Every structure is written in structure tokens, then in C-alpha cells.
Amino acid sequence: MPRKRNHRSFKKRYAVLGQGITEQWYLSFLKDYKKYKYIVRPRLFDNIGLKKAERFIDDLLDEGYDYITFFTDYDTIVSQEKRARFDALINKYKSNNKVFICESMPSIEIWFLLHFIYTTREFVDYDSLKSVLRNYLPGYEKTNEYLKDKNWFCKLIQNQGFCKAKANAIKLFENRKQGNIGRHFPYTKMHLAIEQFEKQKHA
Numbered sequence: 001m002p003r004k005r006n007h008r009s010f011k012k013r014y015a016v017l018g019q020g021i022t023e024q025w026y027l028s029f030l031k032d033y034k035k036y037k038y039i040v041r042p043r044l045f046d047n048i049g050l051k052k053a054e055r056f057i058d059d060l061l062d063e064g065y066d067y068i069t070f071f072t073d074y075d076t077i078v079s080q081e082k083r084a085r086f087d088a089l090i091n092k093y094k095s096n097n098k099v100f101i102c103e104s105m106p107s108i109e110i111w112f113l114l115h116f117i118y119t120t121r122e123f124v125d126y127d128s129l130k131s132v133l134r135n136y137l138p139g140y141e142k143t144n145e146y147l148k149d150k151n152w153f154c155k156l157i158q159n160q161g162f163c164k165a166k167a168n169a170i171k172l173f174e175n176r177k178q179g180n181i182g183r184h185f186p187y188t189k190m191h192l193a194i195e196q197f198e199k200q201k202h203a
Contacts, residue, residue, distance in 0.1 A: 017044035018071035025147040075106035075125040104188035114168035115161035122184040
């Protein structure tokens with residue numbers, strides 16, 4: 001009697017990592033809200049710098065992950081004079097279709113702000129952006145105490161905020177590609193990361 005073949009299906013695995021707890025909490029809430037398939041591990045958001053991120057990405061690739069997204073704030077790259085290291089990281093993975101580096105200028109909070117308004121105002125750093133964001137998210141802080149309360153995330157997505165953010169991010173990104181912008185012109189690649197998350201839902 002011929003042996004039955006074991007048609008075992010392997011689920012694809014997707015990982016996200018980022019610089020800190022802001023990305024961790026946001027991506028956790030977003031995963032629940034949109035039913036995305038990536039995993040959120042706290043250790044992959046524990047003050048991750050570029051050097052550590054590179055090591056984690058390589059480890060995740062070795063473990064067989066199908067797609068890895070790294071979230072980083074560009075203001076810290078500029079302020080810490082790490083643009084050369086960041087460019088090297090981009091170049092290392094630019095031909096790898098399993099890795100996406102998602103930076104935001106000045107920080108991921110520009111993505112949050114785009115849920116409420118479209119703006120081309122230049123922000124030197126996170127602190128300059130925070131004062132504007134607090135008009136929509138009163139008391140906003142990058143702390144566990146604030147971020148663990150889902151209320152701030154709920155404010156982001158109400159009134160079609162998520163759709164607004166994607167449209168605004170695309171518009172900003174197109175403006176940036178056309179040039180004629182200042183050194184601190186705001187942008188984010190979050191909409192591109194979202195596109196991948198949506199594809200992963202149906203993979």
C-alpha cells in the first residue's frame with residue numbers, strides 16, 4: 001500500500017522591530033485592529049539602534065522569516081550623525097525583497113499627526129512635533145504609562161483617521177520625491193509598510 005504523502009503547509013512568518021516602546025504599542029494595537037499577521041516581540045523594541053537592528057534583521061532572516069519591517073525615527077539618525085550608517089543599512093538590504101526599512105522624519109509621530117491633518121511644516125525633531133500632536137492627542141508622551149492605554153490609538157482611527165493618514169502620507173512622500181524641500185521636510189514610509197501588511201493578510 002503506497003504511503004500517503006504529508007501535505008504539510010507552512011505558515012509564513014512576518015516580523016516587525018523598532019527603536020522603542022512607541023512603535024511596539026502602536027504596532028500591537030494596529031495588529032489587533034487590522035488583523036495583521038506580523039509578530040510583536042518586546043525584545044525587538046528595546047532601545048534598538050541601527051547596529052542592533054542590523055543584527056536582529058540578519059538573525060530573523062536566518063530563522064526563515066518571510067518579511068521583516070524595521071521602523072526608525074530619522075531625527076535621531078540626523079542628531080546622532082548616523083546617516084552614513086543608515087545609508088549603509090539601506091544599501092545592504094535594498095536588493096532583499098524580504099526586508100523593508102520604514103523611516104519617518106522626524107519620528108513615527110508624524111504618521112500619527114497625519115491621521116488628523118495634512119502638513120508640510122518642517123519639524124527639527126520629535127519635541128517640536130509633539131507640541132502640535134498634543135492639539136489632537138492631549139498629554140501625549142513616549143511612556144509606557146501613556147501608551148499602554150488604548151485610548152490614544154482609538155482617537156487616531158476615529159473619523160476615518162487611518163484612511164486619512166495613508167492618503168496624507170502618500171501626498172507628502174510624492175512632494176518629497178519632487179524635491180524643492182527643506183532639510184527637515186516631514187515624511188513617512190508607513191503607508192508602504194501598511195501595503196505590505198495588507199498583502200501578508202492574504203498570503
